Amino acid sequence: MESMARGGTRWKRFALVMVPSVAATAAIGIGLAQGALAASFAVSGQQFKVTADYLDGAGFAQYGGVDVGYKEMDGKEKVMHPVAISTFRTARIENMCQSVVTDVPLLGKITLRLKAGEDRDRPVRAENLYLDISQLDADAKFKNIDIGVAVKDTDNAEGGDGPAGKGPAVKPGDRVQENGFAQQAERAQLWDVKQTAWATTAGSFTLNGLSMRLHRGTDKECF
Known part of the structure; x- marks a missing residue:
């Protein structure tokens, strides 16, 4: 773990304009470490999208971090993106859609759209989802929610099951x-989900009824 970097950024003020968390009723102030890699x-x-x-x-948790990526598709300049990292030990997802738009030379904007889990009896399933x-x-x-716990004191911070079977299992390489x-x-249920993300990782990801298409x-887009 790295401590918060010193510098000109007003981190407390920055935290106040962070995106809302999954728990819409909680006001979250997240300290971000300069150069952290979620x-x-x-x-x-x-x-x-x-x-x-x-x-x-099951086993939901959320904490703050920063993704480091490339500023442009054809460039080498790096840029940092503040993110809210939502983790699930296991997840069941019904009617999932994922889309990304890419500018293709000579062709213009192309949307790659992926759908899975449209059959409620064959949903998308994931383990160790970030x-x-x-x-x-x-x-x-939420069931048995703890709001305001320190990252290092969460049930799974050291990779154990924890007394209540909660999270997060902070991913190796995450510096927060x-x-x-x-x-x-212990459990998080979400309906009518719409999210914009920089990255998704999972220990396993089962996409039942997978369909992938390209569109001009x-x-x-999914929304």
């Missing part, structure tokens, strides 16, 4: 403020 890779210069009718996750999000809208319900803000819950323009 994902274990450099993210691309493009965000992607994800929607789902319903997400049922979502590095910049924006999220949903209706949410160890005394920073986190929240955790941007009218086929």
Whole structure:
């Protein structure tokens, strides 16, 4: 874990304008470490959109971080993106859609759209799921939620199951403020999910009924 870097940035003020967390009722102040890397890779210069009718996750937690990526698709300049890292030990997702728009030379904007889990009896399933999000809208319900716990004191911070089976299992390589803000819950249920993200990682990701298509323009984005 790295302590918060010194510099000209007013971190407390910066935290107040962070994107809302999954727990819409909680006001979250997140300390970000300069040069911290939330994902274990450099993210691309493009965000992607994800929607789902319903997400049922066990072992939910959320804490702040920064993704480091490339400023432009054809450039080498790096840029940092503040993210809210939402983690689930296991997740069941119904009717998931993921889309990303790319500018293709001579062809213009092309949308890659992926759908899975449209059959409620064959949903998308994930284990050790990490979502590095910049924006999220949903209706949410939590079971046995702890709001304001320090990252280092969460049930799974050292990789154990914890007394309540909550999270987060902070991913190796994530460098966050160890005394920073986190929240955790035994179970999180989300309906009508719309999110914009920089990265998603998972120990396993089962996409039942996978369908992937390319479309000209941007009218086929998930939202």
